Amino acid sequence: MATEARPSETAVDLAIEGMTCASCANRIERKLNKLDGVTATVNFATEKAHVLAPAGTDAAVLIDTVEQAGYAAHLPAPPGGDTEDEPAGRTHEPTDALRRRLLISVALTVPVIAMAMVPALQFDYWQWLSLTLASPVVVWGALPFHRAAWANLKHGTATMDTLVSIGVLAAFGWSIYALFWGAAGVTGMTHPFTFTIERMDGTANIYLEAAAGVTTFILAGRYFEARSKRQAGAALRALLELGAKDATVLRDGVETLVPIDALTVGDEFVVRPGEKVATDGIVVAGRSAVDASMLTGEATPVEVRAGDPVTGATVNAGGRLVVRATRVGADTRLARIGRLVEDAQAGKAKAQRLADRISGVFVPIVIAIAVGSLGFWLGTGQPASMALTAAVSVLIIACPCALGLATPTALLVGTGRGAQLGILIKGPEALEHTRAVDTVVLDKTGTVTTGVMTLQAVHVPPGETDDEVLAVAAALEAASEHPIARAVVRAAPAPVGAVDDFAAVPGLGVRGVVGGRAVTVGRPSLLDEAAMPLPDELRAALAEAQHRGQTPIAVGWDGAARGVLVVSDEVKPTSCEAIARLRDLGLRPIMLTGDNEHAARFVAAQVGIDEVIADVLPAQKVDAVRHLQADGRAVAMVGDGVNDAAALATADLGIAMGTGTDAAIEAADLTLVSGDLSTVVDAIKLSRRTLSTIKANLFWAFAYNVAALPLAAAGLLNPMLAGAAMALSSVFVVSNSLRLRSFRPQKGY
Numbered sequence: 001m002a003t004e005a006r007p008s009e010t011a012v013d014l015a016i017e018g019m020t021c022a023s024c025a026n027r028i029e030r031k032l033n034k035l036d037g038v039t040a041t042v043n044f045a046t047e048k049a050h051v052l053a054p055a056g057t058d059a060a061v062l063i064d065t066v067e068q069a070g071y072a073a074h075l076p077a078p079p080g081g082d083t084e085d086e087p088a089g090r091t092h093e094p095t096d097a098l099r100r101r102l103l104i105s106v107a108l109t110v111p112v113i114a115m116a117m118v119p120a121l122q123f124d125y126w127q128w129l130s131l132t133l134a135s136p137v138v139v140w141g142a143l144p145f146h147r148a149a150w151a152n153l154k155h156g157t158a159t160m161d162t163l164v165s166i167g168v169l170a171a172f173g174w175s176i177y178a179l180f181w182g183a184a185g186v187t188g189m190t191h192p193f194t195f196t197i198e199r200m201d202g203t204a205n206i207y208l209e210a211a212a213g214v215t216t217f218i219l220a221g222r223y224f225e226a227r228s229k230r231q232a233g234a235a236l237r238a239l240l241e242l243g244a245k246d247a248t249v250l251r252d253g254v255e256t257l258v259p260i261d262a263l264t265v266g267d268e269f270v271v272r273p274g275e276k277v278a279t280d281g282i283v284v285a286g287r288s289a290v291d292a293s294m295l296t297g298e299a300t301p302v303e304v305r306a307g308d309p310v311t312g313a314t315v316n317a318g319g320r321l322v323v324r325a326t327r328v329g330a331d332t333r334l335a336r337i338g339r340l341v342e343d344a345q346a347g348k349a350k351a352q353r354l355a356d357r358i359s360g361v362f363v364p365i366v367i368a369i370a371v372g373s374l375g376f377w378l379g380t381g382q383p384a385s386m387a388l389t390a391a392v393s394v395l396i397i398a399c400p401c402a403l404g405l406a407t408p409t410a411l412l413v414g415t416g417r418g419a420q421l422g423i424l425i426k427g428p429e430a431l432e433h434t435r436a437v438d439t440v441v442l443d444k445t446g447t448v449t450t451g452v453m454t455l456q457a458v459h460v461p462p463g464e465t466d467d468e469v470l471a472v473a474a475a476l477e478a479a480s481e482h483p484i485a486r487a488v489v490r491a492a493p494a495p496v497g498a499v500d501d502f503a504a505v506p507g508l509g510v511r512g513v514v515g516g517r518a519v520t521v522g523r524p525s526l527l528d529e530a531a532m533p534l535p536d537e538l539r540a541a542l543a544e545a546q547h548r549g550q551t552p553i554a555v556g557w558d559g560a561a562r563g564v565l566v567v568s569d570e571v572k573p574t575s576c577e578a579i580a581r582l583r584d585l586g587l588r589p590i591m592l593t594g595d596n597e598h599a600a601r602f603v604a605a606q607v608g609i610d611e612v613i614a615d616v617l618p619a620q621k622v623d624a625v626r627h628l629q630a631d632g633r634a635v636a637m638v639g640d641g642v643n644d645a646a647a648l649a650t651a652d653l654g655i656a657m658g659t660g661t662d663a664a665i666e667a668a669d670l671t672l673v674s675g676d677l678s679t680v681v682d683a684i685k686l687s688r689r690t691l692s693t694i695k696a697n698l699f700w701a702f703a704y705n706v707a708a709l710p711l712a713a714a715g716l717l718n719p720m721l722a723g724a725a726m727a728l729s730s731v732f733v734v735s736n737s738l739r740l741r742s743f744r745p746q747k748g749y
């Protein structure tokens, strides 16, 4: 997850060009971090740098620093703004150039390899034709590697490109020497492969097929890598491009089409059937069904009418709507989703940080091993050709490009696929957290239930009227965001007066002054505290409502309890199945709620949860999670409310409902856009699969390097085969990551 900027800092995102390997990202990161007060994360897969710099830092300084390191940087186009131009103009071009370079190199390399391998093709002096064909490949085909190696050299560093460049040039240089000054150019045939150690003058051997072959294989690896990287990023771009491009604004009854940027908060705009909702807002007129499947993966359109919120980029499936804009530009839900996904993709998993560090020290060590094996074989009296083969193979095989790609590509694809399904994964840490989870703690209201409460009954003692109690309670509750408060306000008979000195007591209720009366609404204990104990008949009504599984709240003012309001909500249609699926996954569901025990058990029984922790205050929710953790459980917490935020952050894995409060979403590791509980299972499964993909990638990339190095140093690997194997390992890692694209939720989409 990318770190948030503090007030004294600014966050700058830069698009970086010219990185060829993960160690380039490391270098840029180190350079930027050397600047005073700067913390930078550079991601090779997304080709972006996320920089936190002291407030007022000029982006030009950062760009300069990147350029000094030998790469190009520029400020990226704003998300949702020029996104159409950006991928078409910028990202395709380097891939096309790379493709041309690759195709020409392939055409020149095939005959070189064929001549070296098939004795029948070795006419007299064939080596000179080989040289003619291989030279452009080694010089021009491998130019990106040479250029990068040169830039590195100037800065006293070495990267993967250094290995490739030295390896290719060494093989080529040797061949030239052998042809012009040795015996290679005069005999009819040489044995190009050195699996067997030849005890003869090494100058009879040339390695042009190796030099050209390595270049071509690595170019191919880079090309496929670049292509896959683009494909992987496409999911996110598709998401950001979902937004409407213009809006039909309604001013003084006249409809005008304006570009989306011209829309401001408070504007009313028209959405005709089939059109996209321009931005987040509240319906002020009309009735329709809105299809939000592109954001939530939820196939069934949702009914909306005046007063209901709608999200930008969703599609109006029914009638004409007039919507008042509440959020525009970077504040919209779509923009926020985009940022969350991008942040997630920019993050680095712990394992990857280790891989980055290793590849940082790896290159010099490899060069040392290469020089060492060259010296060793020469010292033991082997022909120079054999010693050179070993050294070049070491250089080629060691390039741990696959290592650098292991995490970013899997994250890119996994989080991209998640975004399509309405599962927002905050970063690699979130993935690591899903691994061990064995217990899922679920908040009740808004998570297992719809969170839309309705007033069921009003009980008043003699001398009070239902309407008055309700009206006074509603006046106070109008200032609260709680689902209970909304139910009371909705049910109130007439508009009621304003409230002064409003105070919410989390998990207990609300207090304030309405029309000169000091009013308290909430749990009976809150009224007890205010010396307004409930009379017996109200206590009886309260107990009865609780037994029915409902939520009663007490109302009192001026020193006396005035009534009991009973509210309840319904279980979400998908909750029951979701709990069953959580159990299938081996997870233990527990309900944790601030509501009364009876109401909690009533709901729990409907969805198949048998463990209930009820009557907990918001602060105690954290304690409950800690308790479970102290028992050795790895806890996932699913919640939606402000009162859940601390528990979400405390849990090993916090999962927020996208329909919930911002506080909950900020605190969570995963956000489920749809607010559908059954997505929890998919989210855990997708996260686990992404994590295991990362691990498999890292394992294979590492195992390959570790296993192949000694073989190469022993002179048992031909440089060309080393090049092919190296390229294949990168391609393997990237395609393994791409398999995450096929992740399918169990059902319902």
Ligand SMILES: Nc1ncnc2c1ncn2[C@@H]1O[C@H](COP(=O)(O)OP(=O)(O)OP(=O)(O)O)[C@@H](O)[C@H]1O
Residues within 6 Å of the ligand: 443, 444, 445, 446, 477, 480, 482, 484, 485, 506, 507, 508, 509, 510, 521, 522, 523, 551, 552, 553, 592, 593, 594, 595, 596, 616, 617, 618, 641, 643
């Ligand atoms: N605005 C309010 N008006 C009336 N009662 C309230 C209000 N806020 C809280 N309460 C009382 O406090 C109790 C606990 O509230 P809290 O917000 O902690 O949990 P909840 O949201 O109802 O349930 P959950 O923890 O499952 O989300 C409620 O059941 C209610 O009795």
